[in-house]
Amino acid sequence: MYNVRNVTEDLYWVGANDHRLALFENAYPIPRGVSYNSYLLLDEKTALFDTVDWSACRQLLENMEHVLAGRPLDYLIINHLEPDHAGSIEEILLRWPKVVVISNEKAFMLMRQFGFHVDDHEIIQVAEGDTFSFGKHTVTFVFAPMVHWPEVMVTFDITNGVLFSADAFGTFGALDGKLFADEVNFDRDWLDDARRYLTNIVGKYGPHIQLLLKKAGAILDQIKYICPLHGPVWRKDLKYFIQKYDTWSRYEPEEKGVLVAYASMYGNTESVAQALAARLCDKGMTNVAIYDVSSTDVSQLISESFKYSHMVLASVTYNLGMYPSMHNFLMHMKALNVQNRTVAVIENGSWAVKSGDLMQKFLSEEMKNMNVLNERVSIASSLGSDKETELATLANAILTSMQ
Ligand code: FEO
Numbered sequence: 001m002y003n004v005r006n007v008t009e010d011l012y013w014v015g016a017n018d019h020r021l022a023l024f025e026n027a028y029p030i031p032r033g034v035s036y037n038s039y040l041l042l043d044e045k046t047a048l049f050d051t052v053d054w055s056a057c058r059q060l061l062e063n064m065e066h067v068l069a070g071r072p073l074d075y076l077i078i079n080h081l082e083p084d085h086a087g088s089i090e091e092i093l094l095r096w097p098k099v100v101v102i103s104n105e106k107a108f109m110l111m112r113q114f115g116f117h118v119d120d121h122e123i124i125q126v127a128e129g130d131t132f133s134f135g136k137h138t139v140t141f142v143f144a145p146m147v148h149w150p151e152v153m154v155t156f157d158i159t160n161g162v163l164f165s166a167d168a169f170g171t172f173g174a175l176d177g178k179l180f181a182d183e184v185n186f187d188r189d190w191l192d193d194a195r196r197y198l199t200n201i202v203g204k205y206g207p208h209i210q211l212l213l214k215k216a217g218a219i220l221d222q223i224k225y226i227c228p229l230h231g232p233v234w235r236k237d238l239k240y241f242i243q244k245y246d247t248w249s250r251y252e253p254e255e256k257g258v259l260v261a262y263a264s265m266y267g268n269t270e271s272v273a274q275a276l277a278a279r280l281c282d283k284g285m286t287n288v289a290i291y292d293v294s295s296t297d298v299s300q301l302i303s304e305s306f307k308y309s310h311m312v313l314a315s316v317t318y319n320l321g322m323y324p325s326m327h328n329f330l331m332h333m334k335a336l337n338v339q340n341r342t343v344a345v346i347e348n349g350s351w352a353v354k355s356g357d358l359m360q361k362f363l364s365e366e367m368k369n370m371n372v373l374n375e376r377v378s379i380a381s382s383l384g385s386d387k388e389t390e391l392a393t394l395a396n397a398i399l400t401s402m403q
Helices: 054-068 089-095 105-113 186-217 238-249 268-282 298-307 324-335 355-365 385-402
Strands: 005-008 011-013 016-018 034-036 039-042 046-049 075-077 100-103 123-125 131-133 138-143 153-157 162-164 225-227 255-263 288-292 308-318 339-349 368-380
Touching: 005 225, 016 054, 039 054, 054 089, 075 089, 100 105, 105 123, 186 238, 186 298, 255 268, 255 298, 255 324, 268 288, 268 308, 268 339, 268 368, 268 385, 288 298, 298 308, 298 324, 308 324, 308 355, 308 385, 324 355, 339 355, 339 385, 355 368, 368 385
Parallel strands: 046 075, 075 100, 100 123, 162 225, 255 288, 255 308, 308 339, 339 368
Antiparallel strands: 005 011, 011 039, 016 034, 039 046, 131 138, 138 153, 153 162
C-alpha cells in the first residue's frame, strides 16, 4: 500500500520508515527507528530526488507508482551515494530504463564502484552551480563534500525554495505519519536524536558543515523548505535548526552544564560522581547529566559531550590503565573532533591510582582545546569523609570556570 505525503503542491515525500533496523550503519542504536526520505516532483518532467535503503525499496516503488499514476520517471537526481539512500538506484534503473540520472563525477564513480550499471543509461554529470529545468521548476546544484561523504551535493529548487539537503539537517527517528517538523514537538522528542545523528555521523566534519552553512546563508531568505534524507521536513522556524547545526559544527556547547561520565566496577567511582553532582546542584548548577559509560551507548555520550560546556570524567584504574569503556569514550571524542570543553578528572584505584594522569594526558595531548582543571578528586578504593574538601574544591573549580 502506498504511503505518501505532499511536501508542496507538486512535490511528494515517497520515502519509507524503518523500525526493523537495530543499528544504523551497523553501529548506532536507533530505538525510535529511522526514515529514508525520497522526494518525487511532478513537473512537465518527473524527477525523483534520491532513493532509499534496499530494505525499503518495495515501499518506495509502491509510493512512486501511486504518485506517477502511469507517467514515466524522467529524471533521477542523486545527492548522496551512501547505500541508505542509494541502495535502490539499480531497481529504479531497471523499472524505468529511460530515466536520465543526474549527479556529479564523484557520485558516478561511486555508483560504478557499488556495481550499479549506471553507464547503461543516459547520465548528466553536473558541476557546482549548474542549473537544470524540469519545466516550471529550475534547480541548482551545490556541492557539500564531507557532509557526509566526498560526493555529497545538495539541490536547491530556485522556483519554490525547496532545499534537498542530503544528510544535512537529518535526524534519527521514524516519521510514523508525520512529515513536517512543526507536526511534532521537535525540541522535546527529536532534538536529542538529531544531535546524536549529526555529532556521530558527521561530527568530525564540522568545518565542512560550516562551509555548507555559509553557502546556505547566502540564500537563506530564499529557502522555504529543507528536505533532508532522514527525519522531518522543515517549513517553519528553519533558523532554529540551522542555528543548532551551526553550534554543533563549531564545536561550541549548546548549554552551560556538566556531563558526568563515570566508569565504575563496584560502585565506588560512581559514588564520587554522584557526590560531586550533588555538590554542584547544591551550589546551584542543576544542569547536570550523569552517565555510566559501561551501560550507555557511546553515541549517546558523544551527543551529550557536544551538548554541555563541561565534563567530569571519573574512571577507576584497570590493569594500570583507564577502564576500557572510558578509554573507548575518549577515543570516540577524539575521532569526532570534540573540542573546546572544560574537563574535570576523578580517579580511583585500589593497588595503583593511574587513571587520572592517563585521562589528563589523553585530553591534553590527543584532543584539541580541552581545558583540564588542575583540581582533581583522587580516591583509593572508596570515598571517605576525608575527601570532602577535595570534592568541594573541585565543585568550586567547575563553577568558577563557568563564570
Ligand atoms: Fe544517510 Fe550518509 O547517509
